[in-house]
Amino acid sequence: MSEKHIDEVSGVDTTGHEWDGIRELNNPLPRWWVITFYITIAWALAYTVAYPAWPLVSSFTGGLLGYSSRVELKDAMALAEASRAEYAAAVAQKSVEEVLADDTLRTFATSAGAAAFKVNCVQCHGSGAAGSAGFPNLNDDEWLWGGAPGDIFTTIAHGIRYGADDTTRVSEMPAFGEMLEPAQVRQVASYVVSLSGGAHDAALAAEGAQVFADNCAACHGDAGKGNRELGAPDLTDAIWLYGSSLDQVAAQVRTPRHGVMPGWQERLGETTVKELAVFIHSLGGGE
């Protein structure tokens, strides 16, 4: 093995390996290749010194440059936050109405509100804020608690029937299934459906008018127009949170459902809630 063997044809040294008389020439590697190879080794060594590389028992070598992808993320977030700071500060100082009146701030707050909405609100209200049965559509012009910028802000800030907030909006329609005869429930339900022009039995509805006046008008008003002070919905319009058919209305009379929305001020802060209010107001139904 160790004895030197020169190939006769090419005059080149061989590696000393032989297979059935075939020998491998020991040609040198191209110089550029060898240099590149050494450069990669040097690079790898320098890299392990400069950047986090070696795992230790409970930690790792940090590297001379102090680089870390978490720090990078933190810096990027701080940068983004800083670029928003000027506008966010302006939003914080103004009322929702003032923000809406200012073109630049409205554009900023609408975008910021849309982002906050996607994270916190779409779970119930849907990604297009169109809601679903039991969860209000925020695009339309029907507002249980008012559609003015300040009303929307208050609703988002303190929530509805939210136990953790003393100033939350509360309304509780009694379960009339326990107070009225089943026949009376059907009568009053027919009457309510008739108010918005739905399909109904005219005779039943006529009898239901008296039941409505005795039991419901106190909150929903004599004409069934609702009362925003109490969160009592308008029963004469085309928008129904829990459905507009006779059965759905009757069910709501017997055992009303009471949706709950958390108050967001504590979790998101006042500025974000303002931005959300601006966004909701811009969806087309704001008053």
Added chain:
Amino acid sequence: MATVFDISSRAGEVERLDAEAVNSAKVRQPLYAARKKIFPKAVSGSFRRFKWLVMAITLGIYYLTPWLRWDRGPFAPDQAVLVDMANRRFYFFFIEIWPQEFWAVAGLLVMAGVGLFLVTSAVGRAWCGYTCPQTVWVDLFLVVERWIEGDRNARIKLDQSPYGTRKLVLRITKHAIWLAIAVATGGAWIFYFADAPTLLADVVTGTAAPVAYITIAILTATTYTFGGLMREQVCTYMCPWPRIQAAMLDERSLTVTYNDWRGEPRSRHAKKQAAAGNAVGDCVDCNACVAACPMGIDIRDGQQLECITCALCIDACDAVMDKLDKPRGLISYATLADYNANMALATAGGTAAIEPARVHGADGKLSDRIRHFRWATLARPRTMLYFAAWSLVGVALLWGLLARDRLEVNVLHDRNPQFVVLSDGSIRNGYTVKLLNKIPEPRTIIVTLQGLRGAEMSVIGIDQPADRSFAVKVEPDRARTLKVYVSQPAADVAGPVQSFNFVVEDKSSFETDTYTASFEAPQK
């Protein structure tokens, strides 16, 4: 600079130059070969003069264009040619292009391509020989080199001499000037992308954007390397065009041709050979054509990939022919068809060796049967077809640019939710309406609903009650995006999908544009 090896030639005698083609077939070419240095000799003549003119025009266009002004009013830049990346606008004299009109640039590229086909099929590689930036800049760099170091022989001697003070001074001076030209080349490029006077001040004071300096640095490096150091190697090894070109040429394309039917048999001792009774061609093998060639080739080896048809060998050879009192055009622009006809004449239809007597009269003038270039050759179906295609694209482009809208409306229908039921039962759809004001003046645009019975719209940010028509102010040369809500009373809703138009109109210029949108309602 003193020319060292130049032996002044006696009248009627031609100096023979020691020149060898870099791609000579006499030497076996290895797959990888180190560059052979080329020292092109200065020539004078009509093609050289034409090349000076082309160089002046092309360099002039390149360096001066950004400094031309063009008044577009107070709301647009006054630079005649400007690629405004930041605002996504391209200005070219009276034309302003928005990103969505970039097809016009594609059209220009098609025209450039077909134009190249046209020129190549008619007059061969005229692009390579006269107008290609590589050729023009190499020519410029050679002028500098010749000015500093002298002509061919002086340069060869300098190159072979060991480094001393003189050589060092000459070399440093040359490279310094080259670098200065390269910096100016890179520097001129950036002026196409910003207001030239402002940018120049910024660049000089060091306050320009980093990208400006990076661009200058990159273009300086490429200009210096390609124009000064690599020269002909760029054409021979890097450029794909010489390879493509072969497909563009046919037997009636003009190419720089060595007319061996009158040049052969070449002889350095013509009189002696003639006295001995041997046939003697017009070529005296003086190598003037090889010495003049910036590509370092010998045109007498025939058509070859390296030849950029700069025609400097024609000038060099014509000067020699004049001196020998022989007709010009031993090397000339000729078509392959003419060359073949003349060759057939000289070889008696290919049956014999080249016999100069067959193409020359007794007085030494060329025979009347020799075919020469006629301009009519340029007009043939192939070139006409290229010209027709080129013109067609040009006319279409011009028509497209002149007839395009300067006021446009684009509409995006909200998809989530597709519609909203309002408390009175009416249906509302949301739209993002984009108004494009493509002129550099502010305008008031009237946006109107057309169709959709009973519907009205309201615009977010415009404090005005719902209506069928809105007046909207749009900034000069800008697009304005509006959030528009269109509501239709329940009684008027005619089906789940109705189509209607957003019509925009500028009352002062009578320009209008229409977008057909759809209005969606719940299934009944």
